[in-house]
Amino acid sequence: MRNVPGLEQIIEVTYLIATALFILALKWLSSPKTARRGVFAGELGMLLAIAGTLLNRGIVEYKWIVIALVLGTIIGVPLGEVAMTAVPQRTALSHAFGALCVTLVGTAEFYLRTPDVPRFMMGVLSLEVILGSLTFTGSLMAAGKLQELLPQRPITYKGQNLVNLGLLGVAIVIAGMLVAHPEKAYLFPLIVGIPLLFGVMMIIPIGGADMPTVISLLNSYAGLSAAAMGFVLDSKLLIIAGALDGASGLILSVNMSKAMNRSFSNVLFGAFGQEQAAVAGKQEARPVRSATPEEAAAILAAANKVVIVPGYGMAVAQAQHKVRELYDALTKRGVDVKFGIHPVAGRMPGHMNVLLAEADIPYDKLLDMDEINGDFPQTDVALVIGANDVTNPAARTDAASPIFGMPILDVDKARTVMVIKRSMGAGFAGIENPLYYLDKTLMLFGDAKSFVGSIVRELGGGHE
Amino acid sequence: MKLDLLTSLYVFMLAAFIGFEVIRRVSPLLHTPLMSLTNALDAIAVVGAILLAGEYHAHGATLAKILGTIAIVAATSNIVGGFLITDRMLRMFKASGPKKP
Numbered sequence: 001m002r003n004v005p006g007l008e009q010i011i012e013v014t015y016l017i018a019t020a021l022f023i024l025a026l027k028w029l030s031s032p033k034t035a036r037r038g039v040f041a042g043e044l045g046m047l048l049a050i051a052g053t054l055l056n057r058g059i060v061e062y063k064w065i066v067i068a069l070v071l072g073t074i075i076g077v078p079l080g081e082v083a084m085t086a087v088p089q090r091t092a093l094s095h096a097f098g099a100l101c102v103t104l105v106g107t108a109e110f111y112l113r114t115p116d117v118p119r120f121m122m123g124v125l126s127l128e129v130i131l132g133s134l135t136f137t138g139s140l141m142a143a144g145k146l147q148e149l150l151p152q153r154p155i156t157y158k159g160q161n162l163v164n165l166g167l168l169g170v171a172i173v174i175a176g177m178l179v180a181h182p183e184k185a186y187l188f189p190l191i192v193g194i195p196l197l198f199g200v201m202m203i204i205p206i207g208g209a210d211m212p213t214v215i216s217l218l219n220s221y222a223g224l225s226a227a228a229m230g231f232v233l234d235s236k237l238l239i240i241a242g243a244l245d246g247a248s249g250l251i252l253s254v255n256m257s258k259a260m261n262r263s264f265s266n267v268l269f270g271a272f273g274q275e276q277a278a279v280a281g282k283q284e285a286r287p288v289r290s291a292t293p294e295e296a297a298a299i300l301a302a303a304n305k306v307v308i309v310p311g312y313g314m315a316v317a318q319a320q321h322k323v324r325e326l327y328d329a330l331t332k333r334g335v336d337v338k339f340g341i342h343p344v345a346g347r348m349p350g351h352m353n354v355l356l357a358e359a360d361i362p363y364d365k366l367l368d369m370d371e372i373n374g375d376f377p378q379t380d381v382a383l384v385i386g387a388n389d390v391t392n393p394a395a396r397t398d399a400a401s402p403i404f405g406m407p408i409l410d411v412d413k414a415r416t417v418m419v420i421k422r423s424m425g426a427g428f429a430g431i432e433n434p435l436y437y438l439d440k441t442l443m444l445f446g447d448a449k450s451f452v453g454s455i456v457r458e459l460g461g462g463h464e
Numbered sequence: 465m466k467l468d469l470l471t472s473l474y475v476f477m478l479a480a481f482i483g484f485e486v487i488r489r490v491s492p493l494l495h496t497p498l499m500s501l502t503n504a505l506d507a508i509a510v511v512g513a514i515l516l517a518g519e520y521h522a523h524g525a526t527l528a529k530i531l532g533t534i535a536i537v538a539a540t541s542n543i544v545g546g547f548l549i550t551d552r553m554l555r556m557f558k559a560s561g562p563k564k565p
């Protein structure tokens with residue numbers, strides 16, 4: 001089969017078709033109606049490209065390739081089967097795997113080509129392994145934090161940014177020396193090792209609520225390192241796939257940083273989660289109004305329009321299926337129920353949407369912050385489940401607040417606000433939420449899952 | 465060689481613009497599947513790893529084989545896992561039935 005004339009051209013054509021299919025895959029992802037077709041296009045493109053590559057005349061031995069493909073499939077299947085609540089850490093882990101692949105290939109390419117590596121090649125090769133190795137350890141750390149194998153709380157120390165930027169700076173300087181003198185092969189391990197360390201240090205100061213931004217950023221780095229690998233191997237397919245992934249990660253990072261009102265440079269330098277430590281402590285006992293499940297059920301049943309605002313607390317309490325029962329019970333009574341979702345709710349972009357979709361809530365009821373905010377003044381009840389800072393009106397009104405300027409869900413404009421919360425403890429950022437002390441606010445103290453369950457029972461719905 | 469690099473830069477630039485335009489249109493609803501799908505597509509790096517592990521190398525063959533093989537494992541697990549979970553997630557997104565198409 002490999003004696004076919006024009007085989008090289010055939011392989012190139014498979015790559016060309018694969019590229020087109022990859023772009024179509026992302027294009028079809030724009031709507032839930034065509035999205036699954038997009039996945040199919042991606043799979044087909046991938047299959048074509050791999051089949052084309054395997055036909056390459058240059059391949060002299062298949063044994064290890066086949067073993068590795070089988071092994072990768074064995075590892076990949078369980079990673080595709082994880083629970084939806086574990087999707088953020090799975091995603092972080094897959095960024096780590098992608099970066100590992102790129103770093104290993106880059107390292108091997110260097111040692112195969114040294115001592116005659118052209119300057120430009122050395123430059124992109126450095127970029128490839130620096131981005132690849134920092135993404136590898138950074139993503140492993142992020143996955144560890146999300147899986148709660150590592151402490152979720154940010155760990156900060158004096159001069160942290162200086163140390164981190166210094167590490168990265170040293171790696172870049174060494175890369176520069178390698179570009180100038182590509183024959184100095186002994187420098188190469190440093191531009192792998194230092195970024196590996198930097199990846200760890202970069203994630204240490206990052207808390208759980210900053211994860212959406214960090215995961216997006218790591219996504220972007222993984223894409224860019226793959227694109228750099230495409231330059232090294234002169235593979236247009238890889239350059240394009242890497243550029244698409246890099247662009248996607250970048251768009252998501254910008255979205256996330258806007259939604260948290262952080263400047264993009266703040267994000268780029270990994271200086272997350274710095275401000276909040278100073279704010280905690282100022283707690284005064286102010287009166288709040290609380291309500292029982294019976295009272296909450298009565299108010300909800302009397303409403304015409306309800307907006308539910310879910311946050312990470314809902315995911316932690318695994319309350320999404322109970323929320324679905326509440327949605328059913330209210331909808332059956334003719335109440336209009338919608339969901340208002342903040343871009344940074346949860347631990348990765350779109351996290352809440354996936355959890356609610358898994359609980360069978362129709363996607364046209366899941367509305368983005370910009371879509372829902374105009375609705376709050378006409379809303380009878382805004383029910384906040386496990387969200388805090390993204391509903392804090394101080395972001396709009398109090399210039400002294402650390403989250404001032406952050407776009408929020410305007411739940412305080414609804415006629416009645418109900419907040420399900422374990423206790424009066426402050427949120428992630430340690431910031432007081434004046435929402436809780438408003439006259440129109442009812443605090444529903446308890447575990448999200450059991451509290452929503454009790455409301456559903458009161459409404460006479462649910463299926464135990 | 466020089467020309468090839470320039471062509472590659474053009475390709476990168478155009479792909480980045482296409483990426484921005486296409487991905488900007490993806491609804492926030494699907495941002496999680498977007499990330500897992502781009503991750504799977506990104507694992508096309510497996511192509512480079514396959515060539516690395518399978519091609520003949522005059523020197524450094526063992527290193528190339530070992531690193532290439534591990535790289536194939538890592539990328540393949542992303543391809544398989546990424547496509548599987550993206551499809552699983554997308555299957556869950558349903559519209560609210562006949563009353564609202």
